[in-house]
Amino acid sequence: MTLNRFIFKTHKWLAVGVGLFTLLWFASGIVMVLPRNLIGSAGPERAGSGAPPDYKGVSISVPQAISAAEAAAGGSVVTTDVNLRRIEGRLYYQISTAKSGSHLIDAVSGARLEITEEYAKQMAVRLIGGRGTVEESGLVRKVGAEYRFGPVPVYRFAFGDAARTAVYVSPVTGEVLTSNRTGRLSGFIAGTHTFEFFRPLMGQRWIKLGLVFFSFVGLVMSVFGTWILWIQFQNWRARRAGRPEAV
Numbered sequence: 001m002t003l004n005r006f007i008f009k010t011h012k013w014l015a016v017g018v019g020l021f022t023l024l025w026f027a028s029g030i031v032m033v034l035p036r037n038l039i040g041s042a043g044p045e046r047a048g049s050g051a052p053p054d055y056k057g058v059s060i061s062v063p064q065a066i067s068a069a070e071a072a073a074g075g076s077v078v079t080t081d082v083n084l085r086r087i088e089g090r091l092y093y094q095i096s097t098a099k100s101g102s103h104l105i106d107a108v109s110g111a112r113l114e115i116t117e118e119y120a121k122q123m124a125v126r127l128i129g130g131r132g133t134v135e136e137s138g139l140v141r142k143v144g145a146e147y148r149f150g151p152v153p154v155y156r157f158a159f160g161d162a163a164r165t166a167v168y169v170s171p172v173t174g175e176v177l178t179s180n181r182t183g184r185l186s187g188f189i190a191g192t193h194t195f196e197f198f199r200p201l202m203g204q205r206w207i208k209l210g211l212v213f214f215s216f217v218g219l220v221m222s223v224f225g226t227w228i229l230w231i232q233f234q235n236w237r238a239r240r241a242g243r244p245e246a247v
Helices: 003-033 062-073 117-128 179-193 195-239
Strands: 079-087 088-095 104-106 135-138 154-159 166-169 174-177
Touching: 003 179, 003 195, 062 079, 062 088, 062 104, 117 135, 117 154, 117 166, 117 174, 174 179
Parallel strands: none
Antiparallel strands: 079 088, 088 104, 135 154, 154 166, 166 174
16 A cells, blocks of 8 residues: 555544544534523532521631531541531531541531431422422432532432432532533533543543544644645646646
């Protein structure tokens, strides 16, 4: 096989793969730029908490909140971080410790909030507001095809409403995320734009390597295409001059 023939065949088969990838890339790009009211959110959305909480009503100081966390832990703790969280319209300190995990302390009463599965279910039901009943529930322990969007563990509650709403509640931070069937579908399509749907299987590093690989394949195809164009130009000149063509 001559070099020119090799280039022709390689370019043809590379064009098949790159063409399919490009078609998918354009289609997913269109989905990404469409308004949310048409396709839904591309991933779980943070649930609203109604009116802003009364920040002036905070009566527990940070040292008091840490003391409450120590009481919950049964002894002195090494505090690594302190955040103010908004959970269902109330303010809580999230006291992160070195060895006893995180503790949520009510910023007004000083009481500890423990988000068990039953309490998380109540939060999800209050959020949905009677639009459907819980059909499935469980604890998601790792990022995967079922849940791809943030720190784990999270409680997941699937509702039987028309939108097939799923509510995710973090037992650590109290954050509540929601998604529906349309949003999950658009999220999968949008994820093909950057190979994000492979993240549970491949990890972020391999996704980047995959994108680099397809970029390299596209570059090789473009170079070979330019070569073929040059060959065709040379053949055109040969025909005009009455000489044999190169290929």
